[in-house]
Amino acid sequence: MKIAIIGGGIVGSTAAYYLAKEKDMTVVLFDDGNGQATKAAAGIISPWFSKRRNKAWYKMARLGADFYQKLLKDLENDGFENDFYQQSGVFLFKKKEEKLEELFELAKTRKQEAPLIGEIALKSYESLKDNYPNLSGFERTLFASGAARVDGDKLVKRLQSISQLTLIRKKVGLKKTDNHQYLIDGMVFDKVILASGAWLPSILEPLGYQVDVRPQKGQLKDYYFSKNVFNHYPVLMPEGEADIIPFSDDKVSVGASHENEMGYDLSEDKSILDAIEKEALPYFTALEQADAIHTRVGTRAYTSDYSPFFGQVPMLPNVYAASGLGSSGLTTGPLIAYQLVQLVLDNPLALKATDYPIANYIQKQKADDTMHKK
Incomplete structure (x- = not known):
């Protein structure tokens, strides 16, 4: 299986690390290194004092802090x-x-x-x-x-350093093929993870999507x-x-x-x-x-309501995305990446995807809407 990951920040790099450990799997990570959220992160893992009312967010943040123990051991x-x-x-x-x-x-x-x-x-x-x-x-x-x-920068570099991972420093787009695969930079992939953070709209909007990510x-x-x-x-x-x-x-x-x-x-x-x-x-x-x-x-x-999301992109089989992490990215990013990996492998999740509904933030535009926008 050939898997592409677009975005080499904390989410994309963690996902690449775990997928590259799987047998019979080729993983290519695309990242141009421009403006990563990791570069804007102080690096504090301490979610327990947050008074945000969003219970789903707090659960993700709490389990995200816990997940570092697994990541460190691995x-x-x-x-x-x-x-x-x-x-x-x-x-x-x-x-x-x-x-x-x-x-x-x-x-x-x-x-x-x-x-x-x-x-x-x-x-x-x-x-x-x-x-x-x-x-x-x-x-x-x-x-x-x-x-x-x-130190988010050191962690990302460590995750990217494994030998089974191909890292391409390039800004890329995503195209569908006729046989339900995806074309990226001239290569064909079976499954794709979009971990491009604030740049997610630039990847999905050319495919006719409206993306609530700022x-x-x-x-x-x-x-x-x-x-x-x-x-x-x-x-x-x-x-x-x-x-x-x-x-x-x-x-x-x-x-x-x-x-x-x-x-x-x-x-x-x-x-x-x-x-x-x-x-x-x-x-x-x-x-x-x-x-x-x-x-x-x-x-x-x-996102418009400051909530994160992850899951399969609506009407794009085998394409998964996560975004909207805001300033909690270093806390929640590795855990969310691991959930995306489980989706790729068709394994059970530690988080309910319905608590972080991707369809609320990524919607396929109708054909007439797309034409009007053009």
Whole structure:
């Protein structure tokens, strides 16, 4: 069986990794590397404190955090070193202390079905200042030991590095053939996974589809230090967009922004990046001591109701898609990719596809509608 995957971000690369492990299967991954959502992701795995009312989304996010344990084990069994994921814990900060109390109670309730959350506790600044001298700007914080940080770029490269996978750096389209197969870049495939995120409309609209997927711009800064090592610090999550993620390679990431109505613009906006830094500095003063600063800009995908979806594309047999992950892509992406793999292999799913209905977001236009649009 020949399988094509369009999109080499976290979803496409995870799907490619698992499919390439199957026998009698040829996997080709197409990706032009432009504006991946992974590049706009800070890398925090801590879904348990979300107060979104969408229960289906929370289930996906919670199971997505759990799925990393399987992914790590599978990569380890294949001889790959884990230098991209660490359960570092998280400190949450709120300007109103009663909100910390509410989240603490919420976390205790959710721990019953999500033991990965680990230790949860309210901690004072006085009890932390000796071990974390660069922290400030708060009196109390909520701690959860099970939260993790993940370097999405390193993970994607690791997933793509297996020898059984063919990676083609190219922007491609999709065409149907007369014998129920699909033509991509001159090659014929039996099944196709569309993991192109915010670029999904550009693939399906030429085939007569209306796609409810929009681009969301994300910007963040990476601060590099030659003398200070902050890898023992938990992830820091103040209110707003100034999340602070210390990595083990002397890098601290700060961000990211959530900018709608910006199209596919990948230009750096200094005013937005400076505003995020200004939010972060009171909590993590060491940012002023950085030896170098680099910026990242990427494009996430979101839907009109901010809900993710996956499944078989309506009226396109053996073509599967997922999108709309928004800023939770690094948390939910590997799990969703694994569900797409199960669809390709005709295996049972851990998530009900009906809870994330693809037909709500991808619809085949009527012939007269298509003509009118042209």
